[in-house]
Amino acid sequence: MLETFGHLPVAWLLFAVLAAAAFMAFYVGRTQAVGIARGYTSQLNSQPNYHGYFVAMATIAPAAVILLIYMMFGESLVRAQFASELPERIRALGDLELGQYIDRISEHATRRDATATGNALFDAASDRYTDLVGLSRIAAILLAVLAAAGGFFFGRSRLSGDFRARARVEDGIKFLLFLCAAIAILTTIGIVASLLFEALRFFSRVNVFSFLFGTEWNAQTGADFGAIPLFFGTFLIAFLAMLVAAPIGLFSAIYLSEYASPRVRSIVKPILELLAGIPTVVYGFFALQFVAPIVRASATWINGLPFIPDGFLAAQPTSALAAGLVMGIMIIPFVSSLSDDVINAVPQTLRDGAYAMGATKSETVKQVVMPAALPGVIAALLLAVSRAIGETMIVVMAAGQRAQITPDPTADLTTITVQIVALLTGDTEFDSAKTLSAFALGFVLFIVTLIFNLIALRVVKKYREKYE
Amino acid sequence: MDGNMEHFTQTKSSARADAASAPIKVDCQNIDVYYGDKQAIEDISLQIEDRSVTAFIGPSGCGKSTFLRCMNRMNDTIESAKVTGKIFMDGANINDPSIDPVLLRSRVGMVFQKPNPFPKSIYDNIAYGPRIHGLASGKAEMDEVVENSLRKAGLWEEVKDRLPAPGTSLSGGQQQRLCIARAIAVSPEVILMDEPCSALDPIATAKIEELIDELRERYCIVIVTHSMQQAARVSQKTAFFHLGKLIEYGDTERIFTNPEHGRTQDYITGRFG
Numbered sequence: 001m002l003e004t005f006g007h008l009p010v011a012w013l014l015f016a017v018l019a020a021a022a023f024m025a026f027y028v029g030r031t032q033a034v035g036i037a038r039g040y041t042s043q044l045n046s047q048p049n050y051h052g053y054f055v056a057m058a059t060i061a062p063a064a065v066i067l068l069i070y071m072m073f074g075e076s077l078v079r080a081q082f083a084s085e086l087p088e089r090i091r092a093l094g095d096l097e098l099g100q101y102i103d104r105i106s107e108h109a110t111r112r113d114a115t116a117t118g119n120a121l122f123d124a125a126s127d128r129y130t131d132l133v134g135l136s137r138i139a140a141i142l143l144a145v146l147a148a149a150g151g152f153f154f155g156r157s158r159l160s161g162d163f164r165a166r167a168r169v170e171d172g173i174k175f176l177l178f179l180c181a182a183i184a185i186l187t188t189i190g191i192v193a194s195l196l197f198e199a200l201r202f203f204s205r206v207n208v209f210s211f212l213f214g215t216e217w218n219a220q221t222g223a224d225f226g227a228i229p230l231f232f233g234t235f236l237i238a239f240l241a242m243l244v245a246a247p248i249g250l251f252s253a254i255y256l257s258e259y260a261s262p263r264v265r266s267i268v269k270p271i272l273e274l275l276a277g278i279p280t281v282v283y284g285f286f287a288l289q290f291v292a293p294i295v296r297a298s299a300t301w302i303n304g305l306p307f308i309p310d311g312f313l314a315a316q317p318t319s320a321l322a323a324g325l326v327m328g329i330m331i332i333p334f335v336s337s338l339s340d341d342v343i344n345a346v347p348q349t350l351r352d353g354a355y356a357m358g359a360t361k362s363e364t365v366k367q368v369v370m371p372a373a374l375p376g377v378i379a380a381l382l383l384a385v386s387r388a389i390g391e392t393m394i395v396v397m398a399a400g401q402r403a404q405i406t407p408d409p410t411a412d413l414t415t416i417t418v419q420i421v422a423l424l425t426g427d428t429e430f431d432s433a434k435t436l437s438a439f440a441l442g443f444v445l446f447i448v449t450l451i452f453n454l455i456a457l458r459v460v461k462k463y464r465e466k467y468e
Numbered sequence: 469m470d471g472n473m474e475h476f477t478q479t480k481s482s483a484r485a486d487a488a489s490a491p492i493k494v495d496c497q498n499i500d501v502y503y504g505d506k507q508a509i510e511d512i513s514l515q516i517e518d519r520s521v522t523a524f525i526g527p528s529g530c531g532k533s534t535f536l537r538c539m540n541r542m543n544d545t546i547e548s549a550k551v552t553g554k555i556f557m558d559g560a561n562i563n564d565p566s567i568d569p570v571l572l573r574s575r576v577g578m579v580f581q582k583p584n585p586f587p588k589s590i591y592d593n594i595a596y597g598p599r600i601h602g603l604a605s606g607k608a609e610m611d612e613v614v615e616n617s618l619r620k621a622g623l624w625e626e627v628k629d630r631l632p633a634p635g636t637s638l639s640g641g642q643q644q645r646l647c648i649a650r651a652i653a654v655s656p657e658v659i660l661m662d663e664p665c666s667a668l669d670p671i672a673t674a675k676i677e678e679l680i681d682e683l684r685e686r687y688c689i690v691i692v693t694h695s696m697q698q699a700a701r702v703s704q705k706t707a708f709f710h711l712g713k714l715i716e717y718g719d720t721e722r723i724f725t726n727p728e729h730g731r732t733q734d735y736i737t738g739r740f741g
Binding site for chain 1: 540542545547570571572573574577578580581582584585586587588596597600601647650651654
């Protein structure tokens with residue numbers, strides 16, 4: 001019995017049981033309300049369906065809470081109990097090795113087709129582990145059923161002609177919606193906390209200032225952690241990308257919203273937005289295979305011109321320019337789509353006013369529409385910048401690995417994101433300064449993009465206040 | 469009224485202007501307007517006198533705003549709109565392809581339903597038109613144009629100390645007078661007003677009406693309004709529109725005291741509309 005439960009795909013079963021319980025509770029609650037009303041449901045404060053929903057809510061909610069707690073803490077409880085039952089010599093192992101041993105057992109135990117390994121201790125432990133899992137599940141299910149029953153009877157006892165079931169159901173829905181919003185927020189907080197925690201561990205080994213202001217980066221050897229070359233590479237490439245994306249995105253937004261006929265607009269706009277749907281790794285191919293060789297050939301050609309000193313441009317096979325150009329193309333739809341929205345939000349009466357003054361279309365756009373849309377356009381550009389700074393795949397493939405500070409865009413540069421990828425791929429130990437530096441970089445990246453996004457949001461908010 | 473004009477007025481009895489003294493500024497002949505397949509204006513002809521106020525009245529959707537927008541070819545900015553017929557202004561047909569609508573609009577100013585100051589300073593709002601049409605050379609001359617326009621619009625005393633403030637910082641009535649000053653700044657001959665007081669309170673409305681009365685000494689003014697009292701107060705001629713047709717046109721006094729048509733009578737007494 002225990003073993004059967006230990007192997008059961010329990011989530012689905014529980015879901016089915018909960019759904020059935022809810023349905024039954026709804027039916028009972030509804031029937032009871034109809035009984036109270038004695039055929040005059042208009043006499044009730046709330047209609048019978050709401051009584052049904054209320055009883056269903058009262059039934060599921062406590063059970064759901066218990067199952068949630070089980071899902072969060074059940075396994076660690078089982079593991080703690082299991083560890084305490086292990087023979088002394090195994091328990092004497094360090095925390096890390098003990099953990100790995102239990103991992104192996106739990107992996108073996110939860111496999112349905114697991115066969116005996118021949119190691120008597122291991123097999124016995126595996127069986128015991130399965131039993132413990134089964135036991136914990138039975139306990140959880142029993143508790144949940146008890147809670148559901150309690151909730152069910154509590155819910156029924158509340159029903160009466162005057163009971164404001166509608167208001168209670170409304171409260172329940174409000175809470176459910178709040179929960180969903182809270183999950184998103186809590187996740188963000190969790191991500192920040194984990195980044196911050198690891199970053200602090202890094203800064204306990206490496207001085208903050210030598211990290212933020214150092215100009216030498218040799219993380220792979222664990223020697224130097226001066227991140228300035230990475231910041232430089234990141235911002236240079238983002239700058240190059242914005243040189244491409246800002247004018248093209250903005251002008252195409254102006255074309256689409258002010259000049260294009262509805263027919264052209266209905267064709268061009270989706271195609272432009274299709275750019276946003278291309279996986280960044282494909283842009284990476286494009287940058288590496290197509291743009292980087294052209295950049296290199298052009299740089300070589302410029303180097304060969306008279307009066308240009310030899311080696312004036314680095315002309316590397318991967319370059320900041322190649323990555324920046326392609327990244328610029330990638331973020332065009334961000335700029336154009338957001339700018340298009342804000343330009344469209346400029347009231348038509350302003351345009352009419354300018355046309356009625358005898359202004360041409362381009363005069364109207366330049367002197368009336370754009371000044372009105374400017375805050376929104378700035379916000380769109382800031383969001384695009386934060387997207388460019390955080391972009392990873394294109395730079396990993398086309399920007400290079402060398403941490404250096406040079407204004408030459410045909411040189412290979414590296415960025416924060418490239419280094420994070422390089423530091424965390426392959427075999428890594430999670431307590432060396434080398435690996436931890438990736439978290440510090442991630443934290444800096446997060447803060448920078450957060451600042452850009454906050455400024456953008458503020459600007460947009462201010463703009464909205466003006467036109468509503 | 470000369471014989472030529474007589475000819476046009478006789479072609480459509482309902483559009484006949486009553487005894488007129490002022491010369492004709494705008495002469496509209498057989499105007500049709502279509503929005504896609506829907507006809508918004510059906511064969512309207514009427515003459516508008518110079519240096520007077522002409523009011524367009526009628527229930528919502530009767531085409532009076534559409535007709536107003538024909539006179540500065542604002543309907544060009546609407547993709548689906550198509551205008552046929554002739555509108556003579558000082559002898560030239562403004563619907564002729566050779567007429568540049570941009571230049572036309574510098575001669576025909578327009579004031580809209582909702583005040584729509586540009587996102588610029590009060591000064592630049594007024595200077596916008598003169599600048600794009602090159603009407604002032606040098607800062608001193610521009611200052612003069614701005615001051616004159618604001619004075620004519622009765623706004624100078626209220627804003628002279630804060631010309632660099634944004635136009636949107638003014639109150640609704642002040643914004644509308646700013647828009648009138650902006651229209652005056654390019655020295656137009658005709659000023660079109662599309663329900664200029666519909667977003668304003670009674671006090672601001674009274675000021676605008678006073679202003680319209682002063683402006684009519686220099687300009688040909690056409691005003692669309694939903695307020696019978698306003699039409700009666702400010703205009704010399706009134707045109708009543710219904711379902712895209714011109715029902716009756718004549719001296720305001722006569723229209724409001726002794727309308728020829730039952731429809732007009734019903735509308736101005738509030739029995740339909």
